[in-house]
Amino acid sequence: MHPPHRLEIRGLTKRFGKVEAVTDLTFDVEPGRVTGFLGPNGSGKTTTLRMLLGLVAPDGGTARIGGRRYRDLPEPARTVGAALEASNFHPARTGRDHLRVYADMLGVPTARVEEALALTGITDAAHRRAGGYSTGMRQRLNLATALLGDPPVLVLDEPTNGLDPEGIAWLRGLLRRLAGEGRMVLVASHVLSEAERLVDDVVVMRRGRLLATGPLAALTADGIGLEAAFLRLTGAAA
Numbered sequence: 705m706h707p708p709h710r711l712e713i714r715g716l717t718k719r720f721g722k723v724e725a726v727t728d729l730t731f732d733v734e735p736g737r738v739t740g741f742l743g744p745n746g747s748g749k750t751t752t753l754r755m756l757l758g759l760v761a762p763d764g765g766t767a768r769i770g771g772r773r774y775r776d777l778p779e780p781a782r783t784v785g786a787a788l789e790a791s792n793f794h795p796a797r798t799g800r801d802h803l804r805v806y807a808d809m810l811g812v813p814t815a816r817v818e819e820a821l822a823l824t825g826i827t828d829a830a831h832r833r834a835g836g837y838s839t840g841m842r843q844r845l846n847l848a849t850a851l852l853g854d855p856p857v858l859v860l861d862e863p864t865n866g867l868d869p870e871g872i873a874w875l876r877g878l879l880r881r882l883a884g885e886g887r888m889v890l891v892a893s894h895v896l897s898e899a900e901r902l903v904d905d906v907v908v909m910r911r912g913r914l915l916a917t918g919p920l921a922a923l924t925a926d927g928i929g930l931e932a933a934f935l936r937l938t939g940a941a942a
């Protein structure tokens with residue numbers, strides 16, 4: 705259905721004054737799988753995603769999607785669906801109107817709004833003002849916005865924030881389905897215990913550097929959870 709959109713990060717580096725937010729970061733993300741982009745608060749995940757989306761200029765290195773930088777993609781906003789924060793809504797606008805505004809901006813048919821609402825399970829709340837949505841519903845609306853352009857690449861920052869266990873199980877099903885359609889799905893999270901329920905592969909960061917990458921099953925092969933695996937790795941790296 706979708707052309708292969710592999711993500712290639714090569715030597716990506718960003719400093720903010722004396723803070724080395726991201727240092728010589730190199731990894732790949734394959735389409736067709738859900739990949740967790742993991743690490744504690746401040747480890748450089750969001751900065752990496754912002755460089756990937758052309759929102760922050762790197763000091764060094766490159767981030768390429770299907771061989772091109774974000775700004776060189778023919779249709780960047782329809783190639784990469786991104787949900788970076790859950791609070792970016794006009795509070796007086798209904799969920800449906802919010803999506804209609806974005807659909808117009810992307811040049812996608814209005815019918816796609818109803819599809820995105822249905823995919824994220826918020827059709828029944830679509831007539832209500834987004835300002836009154838719960839955190840979990842805002843997450844769903846944010847995800848619906850990212851899905852509007854039917855993008856082959858999805859980048860989600862902390863999508864489980866505000867979701868209850870049922871919501872996390874639902875998200876897991878949706879992300880698996882989207883990846884099963886051949887999309888690249890990258891999910892950033894600092895909550896390892898939640899992330900490990902969602903992902904096939906992991907890219908683990910610590911203090912701006914790559915700590916580990918590979919299939920989740922390989923990292924947790926000893927029957928230990930991802931948190932314990934992370935602590936074991938950081939113990940070794942300390």
Ligand SMILES: Nc1ncnc2c1ncn2[C@@H]1O[C@H](COP(=O)(O)OP(=O)(O)OP(=O)(O)O)[C@@H](O)[C@H]1O
Pocket residue numbers: 720723724725743744745746747748749750751752893894
């Ligand atoms: N615009 C900025 N100016 C100065 N420092 C920044 C800026 N953006 C990020 N940083 C710093 O860069 C480091 C990495 O931050 P980043 O937000 O990328 O981490 P993160 O892994 O996404 O964390 P979290 O899980 O809390 O979102 C932190 O030390 C942060 O304070």
